[in-house]
Amino acid sequence: MVKLLADYVNNPKQFEDVGITVPKFDQEKASQAGRQQPVWVHFGGGNLFRCFHAAIAQRLLNTGALKAGVIVAETYDAAVINQMYQPYHNRFLRVVMTNEQPYDRELVASVADSLALTPTDKESWNRLKAAFTQASLQLVTFSITEKGYGLTDLAGQLIPAAKADISQGPGHPQTNMGILAALLYARYQNGQAPLALVSTDNFSQNGQKLEDGMLTIAQGWLQQQLVPQEFVAYLQDRTKITFPWSMIDRITPNPAESVAQYLAAHDFEDTQILHTAKRTNIAPFGNTEAAHYLVLEDDFPNGRPDLTQAGVILTDRATVNLADQMKVTACLNPLHTALAIFGCLLGYQSIAAEVADQDLLALIKHLGYQEDLPAVVSPKIIDPKQFIDELITKRLPNPNIPDTPQRIATDTSQKMAVRYGVTLTHYAKADPDELAKLTAIPLIIAGWCRYLMGLDDHGETVTLSPDPLLADLQPLLAPIQLGTTDVDVVHNSLQPILSNPAFFGHDLYALGLGETIEKNFMAMISGPGAVRETLHAAIAL
């Protein structure tokens, strides 16, 4: 059995003998370089980072295109750092779930330092701040989930933490945007070196949202005269600070028991999965798929490593935007969220099993090909139709990818606007008559409302995936039971959700879809088994 912490530099054979590839660099040296002359900081050291960004850094360290390891910062879940990074000296094993075994396994050692930013840990804050003052720093990437960028509530008002960040100035930030603005203030005060800030979270125009969020805090400080005008000018000077947009795609499920067992059977010792109190699932290993796309706007004012050596596509903003719209709003994530909602309702634990269900397959095909694809403008670097074909015929059905509808259902309230609202906007602008012909999108939205009831299709209670708005949304559905036939009760419950543009980017009644969704919902609550019946009747081809 080989352990994650075994000495791969002096004895690589112990890894190679069990089929694990080792780094071609010395972790100690890369870590030292990362701490002394940092090049790359990443916020959100979850599974996507470990399986994708860290692997890119590892490729570049292997070839010498990068000398310094990545510094990882966690603002949300300190347990990730304290229990999964530091005890393993920031190493992990990356497992690529190819269609056939053996899986590709690689010891990843490209993380130089890992920092949990908590209000009491001054040392970590100072280390991160020091990294931000270094001119060597070229890029900061983020995979902090959609909600990590939020500063406003459902009514569009600043949340208390954002108000506190603005009133208290750069000394005590709480929100991610406040933390970033404070770190950039330190950079401004120490030489004003340039920097690229790259969101790699799953939503359209992610760089714009990062920029807007960070500037909301910085401009608040300026209004309170807590920072000079020159600081805000520095943030808005495109030769200094940029917010490249990105499209990122690699299905990276939570670490799975089946993979832990595979690793144990293949002589790897560290397989214990951690489920933190904040519901992050993380392990000494990460499991991901083979297919991957990272498309970045090439706008790095302080230079960048040669990311193309690791397969990253660098292009202009317009192309990134089209690629991202293709993936996040049409050809992948909307299909995923549909499988998440109906998978949880129908009792599935596996995405691969779901796409073997003819009703669900018909649903995602109808959504993808009939309703989403017509709204897509091809980014040309990737063909949208081939992209969906690959997804539906190769990626989703791969039984070795241990993905679950429950993972994908996480934070659905944060995602509906991007995953369905952008397509609705397309139809509303291009051809409003088409809105009335949509079947899959209204059905999925009704399915989400049905999911929020917290009952599966048998009428049994199900534990819903974490979502920051569950406590607001579930009480709205409380007056409804399976068997409720009163259309007014249903309308009163659904209306505040369907009419709120914060969820879908639109008042769905104004688009003429509210009533259809209510009807779909009524059908799905008529009794046990009604979700399946409604789905089958609506979408069967």
Ligand SMILES: NC(=O)c1ccc[n+]([C@@H]2O[C@H](COP(=O)([O-])OP(=O)(O)OC[C@H]3O[C@@H](n4cnc5c(N)ncnc54)[C@H](O)[C@@H]3O)[C@@H](O)[C@H]2O)c1
């Ligand atoms: N996993 C995938 O298949 C995949 C693929 C493409 C893009 N993404 C994007 O990456 C994000 C993270 O995915 P993951 O697989 O790493 O998830 P994960 O659950 O493994 O990790 C989530 C990370 O985000 C942090 N986080 C959660 N809420 C936060 C908050 N409010 N503020 C700051 N940090 C927060 C967690 O502490 C953790 O480090 C997704 O939300 C998505 O936008 C994921």
Ligand SMILES: O=P(O)(O)OC[C@@H](O)[C@@H](O)[C@H](O)[C@H](O)CO
């Ligand atoms: O990561 P989220 O929470 O935005 O969405 C869940 C999945 O749809 C997502 O992680 C996909 O696996 C990913 O977007 C594939 O590239």
